[in-house]
Amino acid sequence: MNSLPLAVRDSSTMLRRNLLHARRYPSLTLNLLLTPIVLLLLFVYVFGDVMSAGIGGGAADRSEYIAYVVPGIVLMTIGGTVVGTAVSVSNDMTEGIIARFRTMAIHRGSVLIGHVIGSVLHSVMSVVLVGAVAVAIGFRSTDATALEWLAAFGLLALVALALTWIAVGMGMVSPNAEAASNNALPLIVLPLISSAFVPVDAMPGWFQPVAAYQPFTPAIETLRGLLLGSEIGNNGWIAIAWCLALSALGHYWSKAVFNRDPK
């Protein structure tokens, strides 16, 4: 039995199953999408004037703050979407049908791969929607070339993949949906304490390492660099390294948990 065509075929079957779930029960998807949009509007229209006073030496206006905050919001969107993934994986693992899949001659990893691809597609879709809202309220890139846009999308997809694998692992070890959403909380909190809303050097000194040495900050800075022309420095490589490391970690973690004997 050749395993690659089997893997592709079974994984796409599982993906179809997950997409069917998402289509039948869109409420979770919509709830998760609402959070970044509300935050975006809140930070721009309610806190916008105050926040913009804190960057660019106080000379920035609201439209500059929109530009500053959108990359962070976009990454937060991914974080929020994959919390939904953790919840649905955890829900799914309590379903009897998983036991059935385990006793069938199908590609072992297809259940997880279906979740992962579904979640990445879902993240990309959410990013596009949140991005559209951002453009509607005045977000514009600064001379970004087509290549830079492409790179930005590539980065977002990579981040989505990395966070998804971690979320799948979190979902796998969570006994129920509540536990899964609690366990996945870092994926919501980390962007809040990154450079998403305020620059790292505007934070208190003791806190700066927390903001600087975490996956969201380099990814946000890279995205800013690509779309707004700011300095990327080595943030690009750091972001890619984070993504690859998190993907590998999440992948092995999820697989190990899945291959354990069910209780």
Added chain:
Amino acid sequence: MPSSVMSTSIRGGGPQSPAAVSTIGLRKSYGDKTVLNGIDLRIPAGSVFALLGPNGAGKTTTVQILSTLIAADGGQAQVAGHDVATSPDRVRTAIGVTGQFSAVDGLITGEENMLLMADLHHLSKREGRRTAAELLERFDLTEAAKKPASTYSGGMKRRLDIAMTLVGNPRIIFLDEPTTGLDPRSRHNMWQIIRELVTDGVTVFLTTQYLEEADQLADRIAVLDDGKIAAEGTAEELKRLIPGGHVQLRFSDPSAHQSAALALREVTRDDDSLTLQIPSDGTQRELRSILDWLDSAGIEADELTVHTPDLDDVFFALTGGTDQRKEALR
């Protein structure tokens, strides 16, 4: 009771017929708790085998090991000629499993569940649709096919579950407590379904805690108790193991009960129900001699019933431990 007395010869298929399932010394424990303590089984292809036992006896664990869901700690198990530990995927191509808890996807419709199975068995689109429609029809689910499986009743879910199990034409089907939680009508439907499966030549391995179910369906029955096979054989063979036959006399007058008990002596008396039990194998000859004996002692019972041993007696005698036996002798 020594276990060698309990085991009976393999009947029916004979030792040369291929075994669909065979295990030698299967063991499994969780922490300190030994769930399976050396299980030997040999199930000929094309037969119905029932693993009978009380809750916690290890029935589900046995099914989980044989269906490659969990690994055994020791011993060997072969299903469809393949070792479950070393070639689980070959085992999986031959089996279908309906677990104790419904293994349907509640979020999608019954039809979508069936098509999902068809896709996972790599049937072509047309063949998948045909198989799904046929099985939905066969299990009386056509009307509900477009509704989410979560809205199904217990009996419907179980039928969908089995329909999904049948999609790939498995040669060996495991049914873990297929009728637990079903109402009497659904239970009888399920029995009919299981009987039909066997006419197709598949091997059915079912677990149950209902003696009647094992008696009704199974060619051979193994009684599992505390992780060990306490007895194995056909329903008739098992019944013969237990000398549980007796004649029961019931009295309405306590003093008549009392004097009869004193006159007959070698009987089991129950003062609450005003009954006496006289051991008997239920033959006409013995029944006549009991009646003669009663007449000569001048005893007139209000009711006389002949009780032949059934699987209940076997079950309680084998699985009850000392408590049940004491109760039987009281």
